[in-house]
Amino acid sequence: MNIKRILIANRGEIAVRIMRTARLMNIETVAVRTAVEPNAMYLASADIIFDNTEDVSEIPVFLDIEKLIAIALKTKADAVHPGYGFLAENAYFAQKCLDNKINFIGPAPDAIYKMGNKTIARKIALSGGIPMAMGSEGNISDEEEAVKVAEKIGYPVIIKAASGGGGRGMRIVRKSEEMEKMFIIASKEAEKAFNDASVFIEKYIENPKHIEFQILGDKHGNVIHLGERECSIQRKHQKLLEEAPSSALDDKLRKKMGAVAVQIARAVSYHSAGTVEFLLDSEKNFYFMEMNTRIQVEHPVTEIITGIDLIEQQIRIANGEKLKYSQEDIKLRGWAIECRINAEDVQAGFAPDPGKIESLNMPADPCVRVDTGVQAGSSIVASYDSMIAKLIVRGKDRKEALKHTKMALDKVWIKGTKTTLPFFRMLVRHQKFQDGNFTTAFIEKDLEKYYFNSEYEEMLAAWLATKLFVEENLSDNSKNIDFEHGKEMSPWLLNKRINQF
């Protein structure tokens, strides 16, 4: 192994995740301490901490290419792992690493650039005869052209940012009257998010499933896929729950889609881990959507059903090693489900609810894996994403995985912020979800209520409110409640304490 020390150009759970594998491989890691979260949990996993707390610039260090290169050089890191988000899909950053003789743990800058630019990616797919949703041939320059192109394709259409990803800069347009306004919003959003206002238009496929294939390629031209993940449970293009495999695919379709995914990766001489995303319509036609040239948030579900550590593979590939698996070696075993537990208020339309995590208890069970970057006392800060933890649960089949997920969800205990837990508790009880009968429109169309509460929960809350009222208004001195174990504390005191906080 030539890689001896990796700079983790990221934070949170993915930084922890990368360092866990690096440690197993006896590779040192460097993490960056920031002023925003100087006591973050990921720092504890690092061998070397670079202190960047004096840097108070508005741009997070994880987006500052020059700074990261300087840190890598200063700490003598011979490789950089970008994680996901931030600079993970920035071709210039990858190139800068290579220019400074730092190994970039990811694909070549050229592959990042080509797949990152959706217009170029579409052209590549088109020339390879890969099925795609009909769309504009290139970028759309103004509202007038947008209206014209959309008329040709037929509504509904979707406007997408050429440099986009993660749902930003995307707008669905159903009639031509809406086009002008939506076009302006989409290109403004694209400009803001990606520094590139260019957008293109595609036929919008109603109610598809989101199916993506995990790709592994080495620097010697070998490319394989590790099966699919289904990520149809999403809201505003933000994934909430992912599973592998998908109940919508049989072996035949898996083979067909997998071959196309490999073909796309080969077209850009892809090496490292990557993901090819498809939409699958109700007739089982599939359409290439985009390729993500990085490790994905939802990579653990693939790791569980294949038994392959994807971070390890990324490091080995970056190191120049040949893949030790051929396509025939890849066997999918069992079922895995990942719930993204975010600090979001499900009752307020999934609005972010940043704050301090007062307590955090996750189930310790052989069928549960928890990837997290926070612990009790950590804060979910508004400047980063709202993820608290990924709850990853396995079972021998989908039914068992669901059963285990339902049990695990009841064992997760998080206090301090509101979370997406009530949403998942509802989801695992929903008949259509249990039947695998759901599409990307599920949350919008099939749900009347976004959360689950069991019988009597509201009544118990009412009892507590009444108890507080009694303590505050009807008793002369706040009487303590009957505590058998634990510290004595009246809800009245608790209330005071919260007001101070």
Added chain:
Amino acid sequence: MTNDKTQIKKLYALSSENKKFSFTIPLKNTIRIGKRNYEVKLKSDEKYGTYILWKNRKFPVEIVRSRQNKYEILFNDISYTFTVETPFSLQRMKVLNSKKGKVEQEFVRAPMPGKIIDVLVREGATVTRGEPLVILEAMKMQNEILSPVSGVVTKVAARANTNVMKDDLLVEIKL
């Protein structure tokens, strides 16, 4: 509030959806379901913080806010808002409610802290329900703040490229 506290025999917790839960006073630590009484315990410890123990299961609880007789409670990750009323105040509320007129002014507030990216309406503009008013960026997501009502914009407090806190006024609309 009555002067004679001991006179109160019953309290009502009214939910925001107008569900009424009645409790006899003095408040017992048991709740009757069907023919059985079940014990409710409010507890607290280092590991779990405050919780309610009910039928051998722990539920996390938190008092998010309390103002006068209004309580927002987080129970098992779900918020509930109650007003606790005595038989007298409940009666008075009923009378007041029957006299109260309709709301004429809608205040659209920021649902979360973030940055205003764009303001899509001006004072005097007519808006319809569901029309986007403001684009608010929070935690890397752009959110359209939609008009909850149809009416005329009387005030635009939101300014592009400024930061807002949760519940800051964005737009006022006259119905």
